[in-house]
Amino acid sequence: MTGAKTDKKATSFRPGRRFLTVPTEGWKPYVLLTIFCLVLFLPGIGSLPPLDRDEARFAQATAQMLETGDFIDIRFQDQPRHKKPAGIHWLQAASVHWLSSVEAREIWAYRVPSVFGAWAAVLLTFALGSLLFDRKTGFAAGAMLAASTLLILEAHQAKTDAVLLACVLAQQLALARHYMAAKAGDGPPGVGWSLLFWLAVAAGILIKGPLGALISVLTIAALAIADRSGKWVKGLGWLWGLPLAAVLALPWFILIGDKTGDGDSGGFVMTAITTDLIPKLLGGQESHGAPPGYYVLTMLLFFWPAVFLAWPSLWRAWKERTDPALRFCLAWLVPAWILFELIPTKLPHYVLPMYPALALICAHSAIAVLDGSAPWYDKRLLWVTGGLWALIGLILGGAAAYLPVHFGAETSWHTWFFIGFALYLLATTAAAMKHHVMNEALENSLISGGILTAMVIWLMVAGFQPMWVARDAARAVA
Template sequence: MERFWSWCLTRPRLVLLALSLAALLPGLATLPPLDRDESRYAQATKQMLETGDFIEIRYQDEARNKKPIGIYWLQAASVSALTSPPYDQIWAYRLPSLGAILLSALLVYAAGRALFTAEAAFIGAGLAALTLIVIGEGHIAKTDAALLACVLAAQSALARAYLARNTAARPWGDVLLFWGGLGLGILIKGPVGPFITGMTVLALIAWERRAAWLSSLRPLAGAVIAALIVLPWAIAIGIATDGAFYRDALLGDFGGKVTGEAERHGGVPGYYLMLTAATLWPGILFLLPTAIAASRARSEPAIRFLIAWAVPVWIIFELVPTKLPHYTMPLYPALTLAIGWALARAFARRDDWRALLSHRVSVVLYTLVGLTLASGPIVLTQLYGTPNLPLDIALTAMLAMAVLGTAAIAWRTRLRDALLCACGTALLIYAVLLQGLVPRLDALQLSPRAASFVKEKGWDGSAPLTVSGYAEPSLVFLLGTQTRLLSGKEAARTLIADHQGTALIADKEAGDFLRTLSEAGFRAEEQGTIAGFNYSRGDPVHLTLYRVLPPPH
């Protein structure tokens, strides 16, 4: 282990990239388009490629005035370079997220090198790259992985400026990284990135009663850099939508999340803290002793910076009514860097964890989450897939043994061995679940199965498919922008007006659909059925494909 560890420390960036790719590549192409946010982002990007309009953001005929343009441009570049019409390969839309996580791993390491030793930086970056929530977002075609990279760019430059503790102008590389990170963060997710960096700065100023060091980041030149990044599109979208984008995005989307539980995504204060054992896994194995050590070392500038980064924004997120697990993800590198600092101290025998109750509690939390993940092959195939009991038992046993083995090593405070085993176990679990398990969960893949089903039954895409009772964005992405999502009565009336057509109808809308057709003298020939589980709503769904025929003459 010592020799392998030394080898890793001599080439940290290469190891971090390899580690990230090993966690991100499984499942990237085999995971179906996810509902609802991923498929909405992908469909909006797809429509940009279809129409050539790269200013306005639309989902079918509806203006999608929620997030700025950045992620759509990144996805459009990836998809246009690597695929061809009809642009329905979801893996190509996910590549910007994968690239952002790779970049984030390197930026965490860069921030760690400014704050601590190379060993501490390497540990912090490696754990950040393997964190469960980070791996999840790295597999999804939406904004949060890219936002993480932007925040880390700004925070790494800010860390170097803060620790320099003088007003001498920073190198232009740091200036570009800081202000470029802020500007690109605005293009990705509006004010969220600057808010995190701004709260870090305000916390440090309030703590130390000094702000002169900020001038080292060349604020006048930096403001010009950020403006050059943001203003061209910001002006264009304002003109194109007559200001509607800003009304909807700031007052509707952002304002609604701050003042209420937007889209029923709510939670009590403490929500993120309670989720940390899962979202920070496997890093939770070392978190509690780290928190105690960091609280005692809060007078150290590097630790103070991490506290200013994580704590104020975390408290605000706990108080905001709208909550989703990934909202605190840009704060997690501060936690993993603190873990890296604490473990490096323990490796050097400057701290002794053997008698710490907090260490035992961390091991228990790690084990509970790990065993829950390990149970996936048995539990999820029973609920949503086709079980293969011998295989599922073998996979679950293998994953559980890896988790328990890591926990046993950590319990005996063999910390470096525990760290390496925790990383290896995480890679194994991610590969088994994302590449081996998810493709077998047929019931959860209703949209891909429905799209394949209607094509097998003869629908060739020359006319829009009419769908009623199942309106998930993933189906629109797979079937095409012109897919018509209507009620049962509206679907029947539309096909009556067309004089014929094909419709995919859920059972709950079938009565109205067939009744309206019958009243007009039209017939509906059943072509087949397909069933699955709509995880966005938590409901089973049964769809029937009909061919609508006009009245006989």
């Protein structure tokens, strides 16, 4: 009787009534996740100016490619830009060519590859969760990743990270298929899975160098150490896969080497290593240094709104690490996370390739609670994580209300809307947590939290005209 009252009381606090209990068969999850991504990723893509200097430099270098017709050498104004390979510039150039024009200088056209990369990453997370666990877990994990503040921000920027994330997820999907087949006592899966792995590795190298491949290497090493065996890795087809990846990725490096006067591609590679990679490993490059623990702290904001599940779920996953699916997720998450915590140069998006693993762990734990196969989380731990979650929600809602006034913008209905929406978000999720109703807690946090973040970007940040001094400066010198 008490349970019935609790359910009735909790269900009155929900903006999405059946978000996690929709049918997960067939094409419906893909459609629902796609709609969710459209709601979160598209608002503000055209009205939001470049968010940082890197985005502006990526877009300008792509524009110069289109203007000069030189798609090999990457240049920013009159200087070579030898930091990242040309893959992202090719994607941006194709987007601008088909959807806009280089003369229009419309930033949204340069951001389209990032939107597609983020969308593909969400769908691949669903596929990976379905492979490792079940389709309901995959659906929840995809929604958590889509709603995360960091992915929403990266989808709004013309940079490499959202596209790289899609490449990493394709690699990890193929890797997980091989690993789970070995754990089930089956032989290696079809050659298509190995082909997917090596194609994704090659694409990742052309987008951001060896970083994507490093994630898979660390995952394989961690699994081999934990299992005391790595024989299953032979099924990836190294004898033909490595040459294939090299054939796909190396031509550009050879051509850029010729362009820079060094036929063995040392010009670009050595410049990238000496001016970009090594400074990041030795110190905080461009004032971006931070001590270890930085990513754990910033996860509170950038994995929001699903972050309230992170620590309880990680604790359970570690206790159940003998489960092959959870072991794979931990092998993906932990070694790479520790490595990035130890590197002196830190930026929030560096750990984005590990967020899908975190989302899968959280989704598995939440669905286990939802299905009744696991008890509710420790109350003390949940109060701490839930309290931090609520604090971030208040900060986001409060910032959306305060910043327009601070920067001299006119007060409008936006201000009161965000105050009310933030309070509603906190109240609904707190009520669901209090009454131990996981379905409502997830629905309220993901739908309301994700939409709140997207609305902050769309309605508020894009409207802070006093913040975007570059526009006024451009008009002044025009």
